[in-house]
Amino acid sequence: MFNDSQKNRVARWIAGDISTSNDPGAAIKQWRKKFEIKQKTLAEKLEISPSVISDYESGRRNSPGTGIIKRIVRAFLQTDEEKGGQVTRAFANRFGAHLPPEIILDMQEFEKPVKGEDLISAVDGEILANEDSLNRNLFGYTVIDSLKAVLELTSEDFMGLYGLTTERALVFTKVSTGRSPLVAIKVRGIIPGMIVLHGEVNEADNLGVKIAEILKVPLILSKKPTAEKLLEGLQNSVP
Incomplete structure (x- = not known):
């Protein structure tokens, strides 16, 4: 039997697949x-008309926002659970080895949006690129062991880093220059709301900064002394 942690992981993976899809409506239909x-x-x-679901899936209605996607995924899992949970269990087993805790150090969704400026304070951050984009709302964060993520995650796994929305901060620890995380994000083509680097970064990698500028994503260097202090600051920022 799958536990709540596995079920939440499946929910995040499905939501990530929908929210990062080029055609979210088609992704909803597929799931x-x-x-x-x-x-x-x-x-x-969802307590809505079936025509609304049809409109989303056909593209006649604008892509659903984070809140709707979250409700849809919950409805999938709830309905499946009422029927015995076989589909959720199958996906829990399939993704059970994905995104292990030694790679994903923490992952949170915000109940209320947090401004980029506020998250910078939480990580004791220095702005490296795109200061003019810091007024955007963030709806969560994911803290990642950058060395293991770059070496071990497949493109499919990488999608799971985005949880319920791409409008989140991806926080990479154990960073030496910051180049590898930026290259990985550029190659996969899914842009987060913010990128935070933490580790032994003496000075920003020029190529990494250039990639951030091209992607138009705020790039932040955290000055927190340890990963534990970084996590503490982020957890205290959750509204």
Whole structure:
């Protein structure tokens, strides 16, 4: 039997797949079919009209926001659980080895948005690139062991770093120059709301900064003395 941690991991992976898709509506439809849920059933769980689900899936309605995606994923898992949880269990087993705790040090979703400027204070940050983009809202963060992530994560695994939304801070620890995380993000083409580097970074890598400028994503260097202090600052920032 899968536990809550595994179920939450499956939920984050599904939400990440939907929110980072070029066609979120098609992704919702694909996952709905994987869970063998009819549009009418999903609509009843969400307390909306089936036509709304149809409009999302067909692209007639604008892509759903973070809140709607979160509710849809919860409805998938809840409906499956009522039928015995076989689909969720299968995905929990499939992704059980993905995103292990030694790579993902912490992952949080914010109930309320946090401004980039406020998150900089939480990590004792120095701005390296794109200061003019710090007024955007962030809806979560993921803290990553950069060495293990770059070496071990597949493109599919990497998607799971984004949780329920790409509008989050990806925080890379054990960084020496910052080049590898920026290259990995550029290659995969999924841009977070902020990138934070933490580690033995004496000066910013010029190529890393250039990539951040091209991607138009705020790049921050955390001055926290240890990873533990970094996590503490981030956890205290959760609204």
